[in-house]
Amino acid sequence: MSFISLFILLALLAMMVYIVGGEVVGAVRGTRYVLNYLFRQPINRYLIIRNLNPEYKKILEGAFLYYHTLNVKNKRLFEKRVQKFIDSKNFYPAGELLQVEPEMKVLIAASAIQLTFGLPGVYFAHFKDIYVYPDFYFSEGMQQFNAGEVHKAGRILLSWKDFVEGYVHHDNGRNLGLHEMAHALRLENMIKNEEYSYFDWEDIQIFNHYTVEESNKINQGLESIFRPYAAVHYQEFFAVLIEVFFEQPKKLKEYHPNLYLVTSRLLRQDPMRPNERVA
């Protein structure tokens, strides 16, 4: 091929790129749609592209205990997943809060990834908007003061003060971040989108059986590891259990080994062995 014909070819190619330019985004979306249809699995589900922003990494290293229980390989994975969570959400300041600080984004994302670290494709796809209040707030929807809420419409609301307290007192079995993320996780499992139905159906049945058993114990005033609020609703039982599972795993395992086992199977992780994969 002569130099001139190569030049003409390149010029034509450049023209095509120019003309098609505006359609590139659409083409990428279209390709993803076709691949998703063919493989019935979203291809971007397991793709982790970005490393964690260095500023965010410092925050994570300085303030997140769970991260420090991980080995080097898992730490890198955790970091990338935190970045992906941050990239996929809108954070809004609410109430008196003027702006959502980097520390807030990182630790809220870390709380979500702590819960889903055994579920590699789960980023709470339905829950795009996170509202951060400085302190507890009056919820218009529930007509009461709240520290956190998860809306089926796709919003997560959190009081920053209560969120921080959850991690400062890291072994008292109370953690607002994990509690609200647990609500979102259970709802996400039921919403038909690309993250639908990641919990094993049989394990959920076993879990529900223990939920009824434990709630009955609480309602009868019998001694339980769970605070009374767990008996209000099966969704609350799951959220309260998740707090205890991560903050007092040894105590929970001694109290109810089978409940501990089924929870670690649902989440595919064991907080007492954070670097071992649960099948």
Ligand SMILES: [Zn+2]
């Ligand atoms: Zn709750």
